[in-house]
Amino acid sequence: MADTIVIFGASGDLTSRKLVPALFQLFRKGRLDEPIRIVGFSRSPFSHEQWRKDLSESTAKFLGSNFDAKKWEEFAAQIFYHPGDIGNAQDFLTLRSFLEDLEAGEPALHLYYLATAPRFYEPAIEQLGQSGLADESKGPRRVIVEKPFGTDLATAQGLNCSIHQVFDESQVYRIDHYLGKETVQNLMVLRFGNSIFEPIWNRNYIDHVQITVAEEVDVASRAGYYDHAGVMRDMVQNHLLQLMMITAMEAPVRYEADAIRNEKVKVLHAVQPLSAAQIGTNTFRAQYRGYTAAEGVAATSRTATFAALRLSIDNWRWQGVPFYLRSGKAMSCRTTQIVIQFHAPPHKLFADSPRDLGESNRLVIQVQPAEGIQIHFHTKVPDAGMRMRQTDLNFSYQKEFRGLMPEAYERLLLDALEGDASLFARADEVEAAWRICDPVLQAWQERDRPTLMMYDPGFWGPDECREWILAQGREWFDTCPVLG
Numbered sequence: 001m002a003d004t005i006v007i008f009g010a011s012g013d014l015t016s017r018k019l020v021p022a023l024f025q026l027f028r029k030g031r032l033d034e035p036i037r038i039v040g041f042s043r044s045p046f047s048h049e050q051w052r053k054d055l056s057e058s059t060a061k062f063l064g065s066n067f068d069a070k071k072w073e074e075f076a077a078q079i080f081y082h083p084g085d086i087g088n089a090q091d092f093l094t095l096r097s098f099l100e101d102l103e104a105g106e107p108a109l110h111l112y113y114l115a116t117a118p119r120f121y122e123p124a125i126e127q128l129g130q131s132g133l134a135d136e137s138k139g140p141r142r143v144i145v146e147k148p149f150g151t152d153l154a155t156a157q158g159l160n161c162s163i164h165q166v167f168d169e170s171q172v173y174r175i176d177h178y179l180g181k182e183t184v185q186n187l188m189v190l191r192f193g194n195s196i197f198e199p200i201w202n203r204n205y206i207d208h209v210q211i212t213v214a215e216e217v218d219v220a221s222r223a224g225y226y227d228h229a230g231v232m233r234d235m236v237q238n239h240l241l242q243l244m245m246i247t248a249m250e251a252p253v254r255y256e257a258d259a260i261r262n263e264k265v266k267v268l269h270a271v272q273p274l275s276a277a278q279i280g281t282n283t284f285r286a287q288y289r290g291y292t293a294a295e296g297v298a299a300t301s302r303t304a305t306f307a308a309l310r311l312s313i314d315n316w317r318w319q320g321v322p323f324y325l326r327s328g329k330a331m332s333c334r335t336t337q338i339v340i341q342f343h344a345p346p347h348k349l350f351a352d353s354p355r356d357l358g359e360s361n362r363l364v365i366q367v368q369p370a371e372g373i374q375i376h377f378h379t380k381v382p383d384a385g386m387r388m389r390q391t392d393l394n395f396s397y398q399k400e401f402r403g404l405m406p407e408a409y410e411r412l413l414l415d416a417l418e419g420d421a422s423l424f425a426r427a428d429e430v431e432a433a434w435r436i437c438d439p440v441l442q443a444w445q446e447r448d449r450p451t452l453m454m455y456d457p458g459f460w461g462p463d464e465c466r467e468w469i470l471a472q473g474r475e476w477f478d479t480c481p482v483l484g
Helices: 011-030 048-066 069-076 089-101 116-130 153-164 183-193 220-248 258-270 277-280 410-419 427-447 464-472
Strands: 002-008 036-042 079-083 110-112 143-146 173-174 208-216 283-290 306-312 322-328 335-342 364-370 373-378 389-395 452-455
Touching: 002 011, 002 089, 002 410, 011 036, 011 048, 011 069, 011 410, 036 089, 048 069, 048 079, 048 208, 079 089, 089 110, 089 116, 110 116, 110 410, 116 143, 153 427, 173 373, 173 427, 183 220, 183 283, 183 364, 183 373, 208 220, 220 258, 220 335, 258 427, 277 283, 277 306, 277 427, 283 427, 283 464, 306 464, 410 464, 452 464
Parallel strands: 002 036, 002 110, 036 079, 110 143, 143 173, 208 322, 283 452
Antiparallel strands: 208 335, 283 306, 306 322, 335 364, 364 373, 373 389
């Protein structure tokens, strides 16, 4: 059966920077079923040739030396463009006719990608239903929805309701590109494909878990959007909670979509809701100096560009083990990392034994940009009595597996075409995440608690956040990723 991918918002940045380069790489590797057709839909008045030319230039820029001009010519022959407005029902009817002509009446899978602004999600879904483009009589119909999936629980529930009036949940693929990263997927293999980690992956051996998504860049051109979203909506509700779920979940009975997502949702349901008092003590927010000078940001804006939360997962495995989630803009470096901090040895046998958790064993999973895993442990320093030093074992993807690391969108687009929803969020999962974040956002906005701190760009956030975790007997792992 042929595959047809329709990209709504085809003239946007996501399409040219991520989607088409990912699809071209899949085509170049022979991963796409033939024939495949890629149809762009947006208001820009492109012809097929104009759009192909623009995409050729942007894809060559994105892939650099990995761009194959000869292979692109083969790929470009399968790219088409259909101008249209999401608000115009007639344009969807003409799109349907165009697809029917393109497919010559043969059955075909349709994958609809909503690469539009979030306000167009519901109108696009409604038009797909009314025009008959969601009808599966001539092949499977699936839809990919980009984040942000709602701005709070109420809007997420409303969007889910609108989608389910047209598509069954099994047809819906809510995408979070973090789940397509090789290191995130490797976390499951690390835990469930080896016998040495899972026995110690619990409260008996682990003191706490840190999940950090730090960005070196400031808000730049995204300031207008960011000032309405803030760090909680932009990063915590989706990326950080996704990483927490995979870190904390139980082993699924099978490696398949529903089994995996069932275990992930259980983690969110086990998260202890934060009371108003706990939000004041277990959350931290800050804004980098100079943020309000960005174009599109009000001079009086109190939007947080940095957040840290302490969450508790109330189940047998994780009782008493805090999960620290942290994310910020304009920080020291770009890194996404998961730190599993183990307990200090129960008995101080050697004079130079670790005195605090910062010197104890830890497992560091680097999600990006230096993808890999580190184990920190102690060894004896030669010719120095019983003096010890912390050292590490490194696994680096780039060193172990030569070649270019695949982009997250490659894996996710291929999975959606093949009908594998394992790495996509389910409706109940999204709503459970908002149930955790909503009370925090409301307290920050309505009660202005905790106090909004300030920090200088180029550091690991405000000093007060370091003092906050030190007061709990712990320390942030503030190390930029270097894996050789």
